[in-house]
Amino acid sequence: xxxxxxxxxxLVTQMGNDKSIKCEQNLGHDTMYWYKQDSKKFLKIMxxxxxxELIINETVPNRFSPKSPDKAHLNLHINSLELGDSxxxxxxxxxxxxxxxxxxxxxxxxxxx
Amino acid sequence: KNEVEQxxxxxxxxxxxFITINCSYSVGISALHWLQQHPGGGIVSLFMLSSGKKKHGxxxxxxNIQEKHSSLHITASHPRDSAVYICAVRSWGADGLTxxxxxxxxxxx
Numbered sequence: 001x002x003x004x005x006x007x008x009x010x011l012v013t014q015m016g017n018d019k020s021i022k023c024e025q026n027l028g029h030d031t032m033y034w035y036k037q038d039s040k041k042f043l044k045i046m047x048x049x050x051x052x053e054l055i056i057n058e059t060v061p062n063r064f065s066p067k068s069p070d071k072a073h074l075n076l077h078i079n080s081l082e083l084g085d086s087x088x089x090x091x092x093x094x095x096x097x098x099x100x101x102x103x104x105x106x107x108x109x110x111x112x113x
Numbered sequence: 114k115n116e117v118e119q120x121x122x123x124x125x126x127x128x129x130x131f132i133t134i135n136c137s138y139s140v141g142i143s144a145l146h147w148l149q150q151h152p153g154g155g156i157v158s159l160f161m162l163s164s165g166k167k168k169h170g171x172x173x174x175x176x177n178i179q180e181k182h183s184s185l186h187i188t189a190s191h192p193r194d195s196a197v198y199i200c201a202v203r204s205w206g207a208d209g210l211t212x213x214x215x216x217x218x219x220x221x222x
Contacts, residue, residue, distance in 0.1 A: 033209050041150075041197060045209030055208040090156060097208060102146065106155035 003027050006091050006105040013081060014113055021076045021108045023091030029103075030096050032074035034066060037088040037107070046089075049074050050097045081112045116140050119200050119213035127221055132187040134216045136200030139181065146210065147174050147185045148199040156199070159185070190220045 004025045013019050031050040037043045047066045048055045054066060063079045078085060091105040117138045126132055147159045160167050160174040167174050176183040187194055197217050201210040
């Protein structure tokens with residue numbers, strides 16, 4: 001069983017479209033994250049979500065919105081996709097905000113054409 | 114300047130060599146992670162350190178909190194160790210991790 005699973009793994013879409021990436025964790029963790037890895041392989045935090053509290057990285061455009069139907073899921077919605085959104089998006093989870101162990105999903109490769 | 118600096122950026126070595134990857138950070142941290150990412154693959158957490166030293170198989174990670182420095186060592190390196198190794202820190206009071214730019218390691222047979 002995959003601890004943190006993301007779907008889809010690969011997504012190719014046109015500029016201007018709206019898309020979602022789903023993330024589910026079966027670890028019973030309270031905190032989930034979305035990270036973006038750019039073309040230079042540099043990772044940056046986008047969001048963290050803990051107990052219905054959303055912490056947003058202020059550099060993330062508001063076209064990106066996380067949605068958490070329950071604590072096991074944190075989906076990433078992206079509106080009006082732009083070429084620069086092409087990246088690998090990683091979901092992750094940890095027991096709590098202060099927990100140090102973190103578990104990553106396999107990544108979702110998004111290509112905007 | 115990134116809060117987390119890694120060196121070297123790229124490293125090519127022969128199978129069997131002893132490998133060292135360094136990480137320096139400029140903020141107070143509660144923990145430091147060493148992560149491994151194979152080409153086209155996901156991210157695996159190798160170690161989480163808040164002090165001292167940890168060993169897992171051929172991998173050893175050390176941290177010096179006073180000097181704000183950590184090292185990842187690989188003994189008897191093998192081609193399957195070829196990957197990107199990423200240092201990441203959790204700053205006090207921060208959400209999520211801050212990452213270094215990674216070290217691209219290639220071990221040649």
